[in-house]
Amino acid sequence: MVTVAQTDLQSRTRRIRRHIVNMVYGAKSGHIGGSMSSTEILTVLYDRILKHDPANPAWAERDRFIMSKGHCTPLQYAILAEFGYIPVEELSTFRQKGSRLQGHSVLGKPAGVENSAGSLGMGLSFGLGIRLGMRLRGQDSHVYVLMGDGEQQEGQVWEAAMAAAHHHVDHLVALIDRNGIQNDDFTKNTMDSAPLEEKYRAFGWEVRTDVDGHDLAAVEAALTWARDVRGKPACVIFNTTKGKGVSFMENNPNFHGAPPTDEEYVRAMEELPA
Amino acid sequence: MTAVQTTAATRDALGPTLVRLQQSGAVDLVVVDADLGKSTTSRKFKDVYPERFFTFGVAEQNMISAAGGFASLGYTVFASSFAVFVEHAFDQLRMSIAQPRLNVKVVASHGGVSTGEDGASAQSIEDIALFSSLPTFKVGVPADVVEAEAMIEAAAKDSGPWYIRTGRPKIPVLYTDGPRYQIGKADTLREGGDLTIVACGLLVERALRAADALAAEGVSARVLNMATIRPLDVDALEAAARETGAIVVAEEHLVHTGLGAMVAQALATRHPVPMEFVGIPDRYGESGTWDQVLEIMGLTSQGVADAARKVMARKRR
Structure with a gap:
């Protein structure tokens, strides 16, 4: 059953995907595929889970969202526009000279971006430091870190995974967008990280896996579960489709970091009704 | 001092x-x-x-x-x-x-x-x-x-x-009367008019001993402790170059990428003078007691004094 609230969320994800394609087409560069695969995850997170106030982005008690897959700025900025952090018109400045909307995430540009990223594998460590610092202050706010599945190849991810369990950190949630594709090829051909869920469990995390990352209700249920885990860090592994929403981009390794042509742009926008 | x-x-x-x-x-x-x-x-x-x-x-x-x-x-x-x-x-x-x-x-x-x-x-x-x-x-x-x-x-x-x-x-311990450290400011530990030795870390004390040896030869060496490498005290360096006309930089670091290289770059645009460099040559270290390894690398008061004599000879030419 699709509720009214979910219809509302669906229209948000459609707008966000159009923003993503517009931004990358306009900039003639940027990362569509991984932005589209994480769209439902971030939309539900910002709409239903994250404790945040776009009117007061420096609110000390806010939850933190850490974008570890820092190339997915088209999605991050589209989310910030959709939720009122920045004007929608600003999205057209993406990757342009003088814009706040840099190619990869830069802390504070704009307010709402909580970390600098672009080199993979660092976000979980950065988020761990934030969560430990919150705990030292007696704050129970959450930290959510979005990573890719290719990113799991970075050794630092496992340093952070080990340390989070060692320090009995909770309110720290790792969100893994398992779209199965990285820069050069399919992840299973490049460096297979499977079985991912068993690795995180072995490192001492609570794990929920095989969540349909494009099913709004499933995403919300998994995020709610992760938010409420106590005594351990929590990890949700989402099965997603890279380039989701545009047929010829879906599951296509060529749309990791390349912009659409003029013709592809027109076709993409036809497939993404407003 | x-x-x-x-x-x-x-x-x-x-x-x-x-x-x-x-x-x-x-x-x-x-x-x-x-x-x-x-x-x-x-x-x-x-x-x-x-x-x-x-x-x-x-x-x-x-x-x-x-x-x-x-x-x-x-x-x-x-x-x-x-x-x-x-x-x-x-x-x-x-x-x-x-x-x-x-x-x-x-x-x-x-x-x-x-x-x-x-x-x-x-x-x-x-x-x-x-x-x-x-x-x-x-x-x-x-x-x-x-x-x-x-x-x-x-x-x-x-x-x-x-x-x-x-x-x-x-x-x-050099600062027996208490610290004088200020961010980005060189500390003049010894006044001198013939050349300036710019040093950091444990080479500062060795530079002071080199200055003693040079004084016995009638050469007056200024000694600057450049404890802050960045931001570099370019004004103190320019003054030293103008007033003493020759510079030696001494550091416990690869000589081609450390303090000496940064001092040379700064003075090249402000006031170029003859310079010599005491640092680790283009090689890695090895085992030994700490002062033995420093000696292998030439990071001694003798090494600093020799560099000073060399730069003085170039200055006089």
Whole structure:
């Protein structure tokens, strides 16, 4: 059953995907595929889970969202526009000279971006430091870190995974967008990280896996579960489709970091009704 | 000012200074460690403030990025390890601290070849080059334990990223009357008109002894302690070049990428004069006692004096 609230969320994800394609087409560069695969995850997170106030982005008690897959700025900025952090018109400045909307995430540009990223594998460590610092202050706010599945190849991810369990950190949630594709090829051909869920469990995390990352209700249920885990860090592994929403981009390794042509742009926008 | 008998390692300043700073209430400290807190002395902070001390195990990359996370909440974060091991996390230093300009102070001990017996792997001879290559980082090398304490305090109260190199050997205490350290200011330890010796770290005391030897030959050497490498005190360097007409730079670091290279670049645009450089030649270190390895590398008062004689000969030509 699709509720009214979910219809509302669906229209948000459609707008966000159009923003993503517009931004990358306009900039003639940027990362569509991984932005589209994480769209439902971030939309539900910002709409239903994250404790945040776009009117007061420096609110000390806010939850933190850490974008570890820092190339997915088209999605991050589209989310910030959709939720009122920045004007929608600003999205057209993406990757342009003088814009706040840099190619990869830069802390504070704009307010709402909580970390600098672009080199993979660092976000979980950065988020761990934030969560430990919150705990030292007696704050129970959450930290959510979005990573890719290719990113799991970075050794630092496992340093952070080990340390989070060692320090009995909770309110720290790792969100893994398992779209199965990285820069050069399919992840299973490049460096297979499977079985991912068993690795995180072995490192001492609570794990929920095989969540349909494009099913709004499933995403919300998994995020709610992760938010409420106590005594351990929590990890949700989402099965997603890279380039989701545009047929010829879906599951296509060529749309990791390349912009659409003029013709592809027109076709993409036809497939993404407003 | 001349050297006196008291000796101490600059690394010994870290733990006690952090305790004092937290007790003062002037800063809200977090200290992170990667299994070398006994050696860097940061564990002395844990003894008093265990809840503010976080160990990350032998995982420097995670420690450095987590330090950035803590700092993004407003803490003043001190991260420490051996200099060679913080080099292990260079991209994390760049992405998680330098680019977002977060308030993390990396205080790394066992800098330079004076780490001694452990040999080349443990001897950081490239750390000044690496940290000086990061925009937003300030970089300092204290000349003795008194200056190390003052520099750590200054860094704690300054905003933004810092790298401070401390050392393992017990070296003479120079600032017996108390510290004179100011961020970005060279300290003139000895006046002189014929040439200027610019030094940092344990080469400062060796430069002072070289100046004594030169004085016996009728050569008057000014000695500048350049404890802050970045930002460099270019005004003091220009004054030294104009007033003395010759410069020797002495440091415990690769000679082609350290303080000397930065001094030469600064003076090339301000006031070029004959220069000579005392530093580690284009090679790695080896095992030996700390003073033996320094001698192998030519980092002695004799080496500094020889460079001074050479630059004086060029100046007279």
